[in-house]
Amino acid sequence: MPTYEARLIITLKQGVLDPQGQASASALAGLGFEGLQSLRQGKVMDLTLEANDEPTAREALSAMCEKLLANTVIEDYQIDGLAQTSATS
Amino acid sequence: MALAVIQFPGSNRDSDMVEALAHVTGTKPHLVWHAETSLPAGIEAVVLPGGFSYGDYLRCGAIAARAPVMTEVAKRAQQGLPVIGVCNGFQILIEAGLLPGALMRNANLRFVCKTVDLEVQSNRSRFLEGFDVGTRWACPVAHGDGNYVCSADMLARLQDTDSIALTYASGSNPNGSVANIAGITNEAGNVLGMMPHPENISLPHQPTQVGARIFEGLLHAAA
Numbered sequence: 001m002p003t004y005e006a007r008l009i010i011t012l013k014q015g016v017l018d019p020q021g022q023a024s025a026s027a028l029a030g031l032g033f034e035g036l037q038s039l040r041q042g043k044v045m046d047l048t049l050e051a052n053d054e055p056t057a058r059e060a061l062s063a064m065c066e067k068l069l070a071n072t073v074i075e076d077y078q079i080d081g082l083a084q085t086s087a088t089s
Numbered sequence: 090m091a092l093a094v095i096q097f098p099g100s101n102r103d104s105d106m107v108e109a110l111a112h113v114t115g116t117k118p119h120l121v122w123h124a125e126t127s128l129p130a131g132i133e134a135v136v137l138p139g140g141f142s143y144g145d146y147l148r149c150g151a152i153a154a155r156a157p158v159m160t161e162v163a164k165r166a167q168q169g170l171p172v173i174g175v176c177n178g179f180q181i182l183i184e185a186g187l188l189p190g191a192l193m194r195n196a197n198l199r200f201v202c203k204t205v206d207l208e209v210q211s212n213r214s215r216f217l218e219g220f221d222v223g224t225r226w227a228c229p230v231a232h233g234d235g236n237y238v239c240s241a242d243m244l245a246r247l248q249d250t251d252s253i254a255l256t257y258a259s260g261s262n263p264n265g266s267v268a269n270i271a272g273i274t275n276e277a278g279n280v281l282g283m284m285p286h287p288e289n290i291s292l293p294h295q296p297t298q299v300g301a302r303i304f305e306g307l308l309h310a311a312a
Contacts, residue, residue: 016238017265019198068155071148071184073191074238 001050004057006082010070011042045069048085058082090308091131092118094138095162097153102139102176102288109288110136113304123156134171134307135162137178139231139286149192149234150180159185171307172280173216176232179272179282188273188282189247190239196265200233206258207271207285211251214274215309216281219302225258226299228285230271235284237266237273244268250276255283 012018018040025039047064051057061079070077092110096103103120111117118136119129128135142153153159159181166172166187174182182188195201204227209220220226239247244267247253255272262269264284272283287300 017193017196017236019194019196019236019265023198068151069147071151071191073189073240074193 001052002084003048003050003086004054004082005046005048005085006057006061007080008045008047008061008065008069008077009042009080010045010065010075010077012040013074013076016074042075054082054084090114090116090133091129092116092134092136092307093121093128093132094118094136095121095123095158096138097123097140097142097156097181099142099144099153100138100140100177102286105286106136106138106175106288109291109300110304110307112292113301114308121158123153123158125158126161128158128161128165132165132170134173135165137162137172137174137181138288139176139178142177142181145234148184150177150182150184153177153181154184154186163187166275166280169277169279171215173303173307174280174282175286175288176230176235176284179284180234182280182282187280188275189243190237190273192234192284193236193238194234195232195236195263200231201235201263202229202231203263204229205261205263205271205285207255207261208258210253210256211274213251213278214254214281214306215278216303216306217254218306218309227290227297228287228300229289230263230285232264232284235264235266237264237270237284239267247273252276252278254281255285 021039021041065077180192209224254274256269257271274281287303290297290300
């Protein structure tokens with residue numbers, strides 16, 4: 001079965017308060033970085049999985065996000081850079 | 090009466106909860122490990138205690154909410170079994186989809202450990218039937234992620250269905266929760282989640298015993 005790699009990017013939905021991002025932004029301002037308008041913090045997860053084909057891999061990743069990895073009440077997720085790494089394993 | 094306190098890896102208020110429940114009900118509750126797939130026979134209520142289940146990895150309560158025992162807890166909750174989650178237990182109930190919304194990092198980013206004033210907004214839940222609506226009582230909180238958020242539509246629904254059970258009294262909101270929410274119920278009223286710790290004010294040696302009234306509601310809830 002082919003092996004795929006993918007990166008999941010999980011971000012807070014627009015409008016959801018991000019106190020951690022705000023704290024980092026104010027720390028940057030304290031360091032003298034000017035012009036920073038916003039900073040939103042999220043999560044990046046790199047996964048390796050086996051699947052029959054790319055659509056199946058994408059479907060599995062989506063289900064993982066919906067069921068556990070993202071809280072869809074407050075977070076959006078996107079699947080980035082899904083690519084096959086080997087033909088067989 | 091037969092009560093179950095669920096233990097997850099990282100629960101740390103389970104013993105306090107057991108003591109409070111044993112004191113109020115006169116019976117020591119069952120401690121049920123998260124990996125169980127069933128609850129002891131004749132269980133009349135389930136209690137999810139506070140702590141840091143799974144080290145708060147991913148999101149507070151997220152992994153505990155998918156533990157094997159939670160499938161049974163969810164099934165029984167939907168059938169009307171009284172379920173209460175305190176602090177991390179509230180986070181777990183939300184992550185399990187038994188209560189709506191989300192609990193996020195406190196707005197000021199600080200872990201808060203202090204006593205705050207609560208106000209009873211609804212005594213529809215059997216846990217709160219010992220309180221008149223509008224009653225204020227002081228209760229300890231101890232959490233880093235108690236900032237309740239939900240969509241405007243959901244907030245309206247919580248209000249319309251009388252599901253906001255407890256709020257922080259005006260000026261007492263320690264975490265930035267929308268509408269000062271400290272605790273909510275499901276629409277049926279049998280599931281209550283709250284950030285404050287009633288088990289800290291239930292025993293004779295504790296500062297007050299107001300919290301015992303929450304658990305006394307369980308005695309009446311047994312049906």
